[in-house]
Amino acid sequence: EAGVVQSPRYKIIEKKQPVAFWCNPISGHNTLYWYLQNLGQGPELLIRYENEEAVDDSQLPKDRFSAERLKGVDSTLKIQPAELGDSAVYLCASSLYMNTEAFFGQGTRLTVV
């Protein structure tokens, strides 16, 4: 069974440019998460979807970050414009339902120069 798939794996952009990350969760998983992991730290939740509804986005910096999960399957996380401090690994995870075990993708490592 395929795991959580993210693309791209690596992205280097100049500050003020837009960037987008894509996530395909495990088939049948209703809950999808985007986490941010800074170097040497644990992941921090940005947003959680239950099917296509964003039910927890309190940690998402809405002035520059946006996300969508059309049709309750794939999801896209966008940053516009990117800032130097956005350099980090962006992890997508999915779980069958809320409060069940989450499985993580390999992440997208973003470098903003």
Place this chain on the structure above:
Amino acid sequence: ELKVEQNPLFLSMQEGKNYTIYCNYSTTSDRLYWYRQDPGKSLESLFVLLSNGAVKQEGRLMASLDTKARLSTLHITAAVHDLSATYFCAVDMGVSGSRLTFGEGTQLTVNP
């Protein structure tokens, strides 16, 4: 606000030795997870602990949960080099859905 603290943050040990990583959390929860992360890789689920007194073992790793003390431990028995990685505990508040709060991670290095 839930806080999750791990210690130690860095652990260097010799092969064959035993050691314990501790995970303390600040508010009530009965769902705790342990993950492993290799450099440049994603998080691999190791254990899911869902109740007070839960104990799970896989190979040389054993995890336990004491919800009254708000403490989980990850015990390493007879460490081998392949266990070198960063280990995270994560607590799920679960009040209105899943929100994992992670500890800072314990970077484990097992030396031959």
